Amino acid sequence: MKIAVLSGKGGTGKTLLSVNLAFVAGNSVYIDCDVEEPNGHLFFKPSDGGTEEVSVVIPDVDAERCIGCRKCVDFCQFNALAFVKEKPFVFEEVCHSCRGCILLCPQQALMEKNRVIGAVKSGVSGDVSVLTGMLNTGEVTGVPIIKKLIDRLNAEHERPVFIDCPPGSACIVMESIKDADYCVLAAEPTVFGTHNLAMVHELVKLFGKPHGVVLNKCLDSENPAEQFCLEKGIPILGKIPYDAELGNINAKAEIAALVSDKYREMFTGLLNTVNMEAES
Numbered sequence: 001m002k003i004a005v006l007s008g009k010g011g012t013g014k015t016l017l018s019v020n021l022a023f024v025a026g027n028s029v030y031i032d033c034d035v036e037e038p039n040g041h042l043f044f045k046p047s048d049g050g051t052e053e054v055s056v057v058i059p060d061v062d063a064e065r066c067i068g069c070r071k072c073v074d075f076c077q078f079n080a081l082a083f084v085k086e087k088p089f090v091f092e093e094v095c096h097s098c099r100g101c102i103l104l105c106p107q108q109a110l111m112e113k114n115r116v117i118g119a120v121k122s123g124v125s126g127d128v129s130v131l132t133g134m135l136n137t138g139e140v141t142g143v144p145i146i147k148k149l150i151d152r153l154n155a156e157h158e159r160p161v162f163i164d165c166p167p168g169s170a171c172i173v174m175e176s177i178k179d180a181d182y183c184v185l186a187a188e189p190t191v192f193g194t195h196n197l198a199m200v201h202e203l204v205k206l207f208g209k210p211h212g213v214v215l216n217k218c219l220d221s222e223n224p225a226e227q228f229c230l231e232k233g234i235p236i237l238g239k240i241p242y243d244a245e246l247g248n249i250n251a252k253a254e255i256a257a258l259v260s261d262k263y264r265e266m267f268t269g270l271l272n273t274v275n276m277e278a279e280s
Contacts, residue, residue: 032131194228
């Protein structure tokens with residue numbers, strides 16, 4: 001079972017949910033696809049199981065072969081190529097690795113070379129295998145790193161997998177959920193939180209993924225996110241109260257279900273609900 005945890009914005013409790021669900025599941029896999037700001041490893045503190053660099057292919061110019069036809073520059077829709085001093089110049093950080101310019105060049109003056117954009121780190125914390133994607137600062141997209149992470153999880157057939165997705169609904173989120181069996185949407189009890197919940201709800205519907213919502217930071221007052229779920233017929237998997245004790249534990253980068261029996265019971269019950277919904 002592959003369970004993706006996502007939210008329309010940061011700070012809704014996505015990592016809180018995915019880390020604690022992976023912990024109470026026991027022999028499981030936690031994958032941090034929030035490659036721009038991964039922080040699940042801060043909670044698990046895994047052993048160092050090695051680092052694998054992730055590269056993308058970009059064009060490399062052979063000036064001696066180039067005849068200055070500019071076809072490659074005209075072709076590039078991302079403005080990653082410019083004609084400077086009678087030859088193409090590659091803005092490496094802007095290149096989207098489509099390889100179109102390489103295929104198009106009539107003189108074969110553009111060749112492939114690899115450029116490292118980040119890494120995948122592996123480790124183990126207790127019964128949980130931890131995989132963390134890390135995007136280098138300033139890179140355009142983390143999709144290649146997430147693809148590498150997803151390739152790793154596709155080798156898992158027995159253990160439950162928990163995917164900590166990036167916030168929002170961009171390409172990196174789509175890549176993170178495409179192989180998920182069930183999606184858990186984390187939401188806050190505010191108008192803004194409801195707007196972002198609606199955004200990711202549309203995304204999981206577009207992908208045809210079964211899903212439910214966990215309402216986080218709940219108070220006794222009106223909850224627009226809960227009202228949205230009731231109106232749309234979205235299953236509410238559970239409610240996490242606005243709790244100073246839980247906030248303090250989380251701020252210390254501790255796993256709540258590890259340090260507190262109360263929270264272990266809460267997240268175990270939530271995991272049971274998620275499993276029942278996913279199997280129904």
